[in-house]
Amino acid sequence: MSEAQRYFQEVDLGDEYEEEMTPTTELVRTFLGLNPARGGPGDGRFDSDEGARSIGLRAAIVPGSMSFSIISRLVHDWMGPEGTVHSIDVSYRRPVQQNDHLKLLALVTDAEETPEGPRVKLDLYMENDRGERPLQGTAVVELPQRA
């Protein structure tokens, strides 16, 4: 998905990039299993619908750190192998439910040459099939210049 390199000269304001992903229950377990020592909230919100309901949620949810990793992947795929991420800033507007089909969206909102290099600003969204955007954010990325 990110084999092709994106260059600064090719970027226009308003450009959109989209991917899809479904964070299944199995994938959430795999993510949590990457680091079993990391403590969770202990209420079962990531493990079962019952645990999630105990804190007022509809169903088991995806950890915020995993949602961050998912949206980071979108940025990495967009920028290509020679891009550099400077920052990613996200707000968790509502819980991401496990097994929800998600559209991941990046929108170019700024592109300028700075003394530090050519920087591109992206708006980031995660959108579910109910039309909700549980995660919104921005990223600042540096892209290479085409010779």
Added chain:
Amino acid sequence: MTSDVETQDAQFDYDKSVVGVNVDLGEFRLSPEQVMKYCEAMGESNPLFATGEIAPPGILSSVSFPGSGLDAKVKFGNATFMAGSRMEFFAPIKANETLHVRTKVKEVYGKTGRSGTMVFVVRRTEFVGDSGDVVAAIEQSQVHREVEAS
């Protein structure tokens, strides 16, 4: 029209003495195998990370450290949720590089909006390379609020 209004009068208690106090959490090192396992799980396909020598920056949100830092001991609500994350990257995250971790409670504040009062705790964690330079920093905001079981 915005419904969220920042308030100074939200009633909550917390330990003010911990705000701004940096705590060393020790150090850790990512192996190339850990990096590749993370990439496989998350479907990372950027060739930059293919050998496992450079890690996708998001991996820092999935690792644990020897401690968790000082607790602001917020006395408010009955549940906590992640409200936001900001990561800044100043250098590549390399496998086999020792990263020293320090963290602090940056601020605690209350906010009252349509869904009631919420209390936010913002924690800043910095990852310092062997050179002494900060290679990455994470600011995570956690919200404390009152919820009812559904």
